[in-house]
Amino acid sequence: MTKQRRMIREIIDSADGHPTAEEIFVAARKRIPNIARGTVYRNLAIMEEEGEVGKVVFPSAPARYDKTGIRHGHLVCGKCGRMTDLPSDGLTDYLKDVTEGPVLDYRLTVYTVCEKCRKKSDG
Ligand SMILES: [Zn+2]
Ligand SMILES: [Zn+2]
Numbered sequence: 001m002t003k004q005r006r007m008i009r010e011i012i013d014s015a016d017g018h019p020t021a022e023e024i025f026v027a028a029r030k031r032i033p034n035i036a037r038g039t040v041y042r043n044l045a046i047m048e049e050e051g052e053v054g055k056v057v058f059p060s061a062p063a064r065y066d067k068t069g070i071r072h073g074h075l076v077c078g079k080c081g082r083m084t085d086l087p088s089d090g091l092t093d094y095l096k097d098v099t100e101g102p103v104l105d106y107r108l109t110v111y112t113v114c115e116k117c118r119k120k121s122d123g
Pocket of ligand 1: 077078079080081082113115116118
């Protein structure tokens with residue numbers, strides 16, 4: 001594993017939630033000031049291909065990276081955009097039940113209002 005790749009891994013692991021490629025690049029530049037954007041993006045693509053990290057794609061927002069390549073759903077706050085993992089316990093079993101076949105892949109994003117934003121609107 002290259003030094004850059006190990007560093008990107010560390011950035012994703014220590015990130016709060018799901019960073020975008022650009023956020024990962026900004027964090028990487030703090031450690032290696034002359035690192036190229038292309039290096040970060042290329043490494044992310046390889047890591048995703050190898051299943052080391054996950055990539056969550058949105059129709060109208062930049063993709064976000066995930067600590068794990070293991071499929072799971074997400075909760076996204078419709079107000080602040082905060083994204084958290086949806087516990088997948090039971091979900092895969094449920095999907096297997098309803099599809100009556102192998103579950104090859106799924107992408108599940110549930111839009112909600114996070115606790116912070118709920119508290120804010122309560123006053
Ligand atoms: Zn929120
Ligand atoms: Zn996730």
